[in-house]
Amino acid sequence: MxxxxxxxxxxxxxxxxxxxxxxxxxxxxxxxxxxxxxxxxxxxxxxxxxxxxxxxxxxxxxxxxxxxxxxxxxxxxxxxxxxxxxxxxxxxxxxxxxxxxxxxxxxPLPAYPAVHGEAGVELFPCRTRLAEQPLLAGLKHLNRLEQVLARGEWQDAAFAEGLMCDTSGRVIEGVFSNLFLVLDGRLLTPSLQRCGVAGVMRAEIIERAAAAGMLVEQRDISVEELQRAEEIFLCNSLYGIWPVRRLRQRIWPVGGVTRKLQALLFEHPGNS
Missing domain, CATH: 3.30.470.10 (Aminotransferase class 4, branched-chain amino acid transferase, N-terminal domain)
Known part of the structure; x- marks a missing residue:
């Protein structure tokens, strides 16, 4: 068109x-x-x-x-x-x-494989770091060179997304998605006070999780905490939720919290 x-x-x-x-x-x-x-x-x-x-x-x-x-x-x-x-x-x-x-x-809508949402995806550990600039944190501005460099780091189709950290080593997001994890039974998502994009699906999930009795804590998350998580998932306004099944040698199951939130999004797709 x-x-x-x-x-x-x-x-x-x-x-x-x-x-x-x-x-x-x-x-x-x-x-x-x-x-x-x-x-x-x-x-x-x-x-x-x-x-x-x-x-x-x-x-x-x-x-x-x-x-x-x-x-x-x-x-x-x-x-x-x-x-x-x-x-x-x-x-x-x-x-x-x-x-x-x-x-x-x-x-057209991207032709993402259905298996991404069902069995989960593997993350590529990006070397490119997100610069810390609180004045631009959360905004979806047109300066996307960090994401361009990060996405250029892999060509292997086995990796559906890349993991991005900031210059201090904190976990922030995917190249084109936001990230959630379950750690010690709590639902967490990285703080976006210094950098990163405040995704609309991220906001939708936070609201729906709260309505379902699952409070989401937004805070700094280390790579070590990510490795210890019980489950991890990515979200994006085009595909909804993808479970993460692997990062380097760490493998995760598709957890119950991820499945519950996928079901909530499916029941109420949010077309308003």
Missing amino acids: VSWVDGQPDERLAISDRALAYGDGLFETMRVERGRPCLFERHMARLRDGCGRLRIPLDDALLRSEVLAYCAQFERGVAKLIVTRGDGLRGYAPPTPSIARRILQSA
Whole structure:
């Protein structure tokens, strides 16, 4: 399907857009089912927070109507929304005023093997580290070079995802997913106060786990704690939950907490 730029069908982008020179913007990748973006309110809330923190002006009502109209054109797939600061002159200083640019693209859903969600996946231990920058922590900004470098570390299809730590060695996330673990009977997920992406599926799982009586602790997690975990799983807004079955020589079973949360997501897929 043809992309939209600022609400109009277009495949072109001005070379003066600050996204090209500086990665000055944010993006959301949304699963579309029956012509509607899943977890839409969570995606919009994260985008609003990011625009507020980066001081990018956002017309929430206009953007919302454009996304819904764009997604209504196809039954199922992926919609990628990019919001940039718009055009600017040479130099880092943001233009005043900024006129945000809105870009919408579509693609088929990735053909992930069903076995990933059933039997679990193997993680590749990435050497690339996430830089610690609290001002950008949690944001899904356009600067993804760390993930590009990390994903380039392996070509073996045996690895479905890579594990990323920060420069201090703390466990943070997957290359394109968030991470949870069960340790000493408690459900944990890494703190994202210094770096990492605050995924919408991560937020959905935290809320649903709490509703089911499973409180989630968000805190720093070491590699040693990860190795001691009883079960581990990854999450992403496109595929839901993947159990982790192996990292290096450590092998995990698919645990009961993982299966319970998978069932909760399946029963209530969150298409609102």
